[in-house]
Amino acid sequence: MSKEVNPRLKEWQDKYHGKDISQEYVHAQSYNMDKVGQTVRLESQQFVGxxxxxxxxxxxxxxxxxxxxxxxxxxxxxxxxxxxxxxxxxxxxxxxxxxxxxxxxxxxxxxxxxxxxxxxxxxxxxxxxxxxxxxxxxxxxxxxxxxxxxxxxxxxxxxxxxxx
Structure with missing residues (x-):
């Protein structure tokens, strides 16, 4: 029985697998969220017309x-x-x-x-x-x-x- 992986988590893991992510991590932590979450957060908002x-x-x-x-x-x-x-x-x-x-x-x-x-x-x-x-x-x-x-x-x- 396989466990499903969150697609955003999978994208994060695929993107940074084997790379030094310390700078990305520091940048993401300054916003209290991961880089993938940042993008989704703003794009998921409804912009005011x-x-x-x-x-x-x-x-x-x-x-x-x-x-x-x-x-x-x-x-x-x-x-x-x-x-x-x-x-x-x-x-x-x-x-x-x-x-x-x-x-x-x-x-x-x-x-x-x-x-x-x-x-x-x-x-x-x-x-x-x-x-x-x-x-x-x-x-x-x-x-x-x-x-x-x-x-x-x-x-x-x-x-x-x-x-x-």
Missing amino acids: FWRRTFAYIVDSILLSLFFYIFSMEGFWPTFLIGAIYYTTLTSSSIQGTIGKVLIGAKVTDKHGNQISFGHSVGRFFAYFLSGIILFLGFIMVAFNGKKQGLHDLICQTYVINKN
């Missing part, structure tokens, strides 16, 4: 507009700084997204499916400008990209996926 992300953006815009109105904030720099703090802090926090993304049940991750750092979030925020400056084509490409990435996501190697 254009309309849900647009709805999240509208919610965030309304919230920020209300904040600016209540506190009588005007001018480019004050609103820019508050917007930057809002997007970068929440996206890099444990909730992994703005209030709009939380409402639609989405989160922002890096290419391994992990929470992004504050620095990564700042880079993503500035990449939004590239997405918008070319007639918003960088945002519209979310609708046509297989992994639902905008230009800012491609530049920063981030994904917006459903929260489990």
Whole structure:
């Protein structure tokens, strides 16, 4: 009677049989999972599409507009700084997204499916400008990209996926 072997385990064993896997093991352990698990984890997620992300953006815009109105904030720099703090802090926090993304049940991750750092979030925020400056084509490409990435996501190697 033969015992069935998990296909992913078999793939791991076949790939690294007889090789020095110490570097791969260290890399995989830094993410608390094996390399095969990493790939499957991100690819098995459902990526959030254009309309849900647009709805999240509208919610965030309304919230920020209300904040600016209540506190009588005007001018480019004050609103820019508050917007930057809002997007970068929440996206890099444990909730992994703005209030709009939380409402639609989405989160922002890096290419391994992990929470992004504050620095990564700042880079993503500035990449939004590239997405918008070319007639918003960088945002519209979310609708046509297989992994639902905008230009800012491609530049920063981030994904917006459903929260489990």
